[in-house]
Amino acid sequence: MNNKEYAKIILSELNQTLPTIDIEKSNQFVDLLLNAKEIFCAGAGRSGFAVRGFAMRMMHMGLNSYVVGETCTPNIDETGLLVVCSGSGSTKSLVNHAQKAKEVGAKVALITIDPESPIAKMADVVIEISAPSPKSAKAGEIKSIQPMGSLFEQSEALYMDTLILMLMERKHMDSDTMFGRHANME
Numbered sequence: 001m002n003n004k005e006y007a008k009i010i011l012s013e014l015n016q017t018l019p020t021i022d023i024e025k026s027n028q029f030v031d032l033l034l035n036a037k038e039i040f041c042a043g044a045g046r047s048g049f050a051v052r053g054f055a056m057r058m059m060h061m062g063l064n065s066y067v068v069g070e071t072c073t074p075n076i077d078e079t080g081l082l083v084v085c086s087g088s089g090s091t092k093s094l095v096n097h098a099q100k101a102k103e104v105g106a107k108v109a110l111i112t113i114d115p116e117s118p119i120a121k122m123a124d125v126v127i128e129i130s131a132p133s134p135k136s137a138k139a140g141e142i143k144s145i146q147p148m149g150s151l152f153e154q155s156e157a158l159y160m161d162t163l164i165l166m167l168m169e170r171k172h173m174d175s176d177t178m179f180g181r182h183a184n185m186e
């Protein structure tokens with residue numbers, strides 16, 4: 001198959017995952033983001049790449065967002081929100097981060113394939129994406145031709161872009177204002 005044929009299949013897979021994500025939980029997620037004093041983003045591997053992009057856009061909006069594990073990331077306290085992206089919901093370092101967040105009274109939001117996973121059990125809001133999971137018992141309803149967690153990782157990245165649009169609407173923010181905060185030392 002050529003690239004266009006593969007692209008059509010990937011888009012049709014995304015067309016099955018993204019529209020099924022819960023609206024009410026997404027509204028709750030946006031409320032948590034808006035109510036947090038500081039937002040801490042965590043994910044491993046490709047989920048880590050996706051959540052970094054989300055942290056960056058929130059910075060562009062003027063929110064206090066950080067990536068867990070970076071040298072300049074401060075401590076989390078009860079005013080904070082930890083956003084975790086984890087297909088399995090059981091990656092060890094992320095389970096530890098969620099435990100720490102709950103221990104200090106912070107909120108936790110999780111984007112995952114597995115709503116019964118260890119991190120899901122600690123989370124205040126769980127966003128479920130139906131996709132194959134190479135690392136957990138829960139496989140999701142949707143089949144994919146793509147390897148491992150690719151469909152989940154694409155879906156979570158695009159889902160977080162929908163959250164950015166919801167936040168922009170709530171904060172009356174436009175792209176030009178956001179671009180004004182973009183790094184000028186690239």
Ligand SMILES: O=C([C@H](O)CO)[C@H](O)[C@H](O)COP(=O)(O)O
Pocket residue numbers: 044045046047048085086087088089090091094134135147148149150153
């Ligand atoms: O990078 C990943 C891997 O390529 C699977 O597709 C995962 O995102 C990484 O291993 C983290 O796993 P999860 O916490 O289960 O997302």
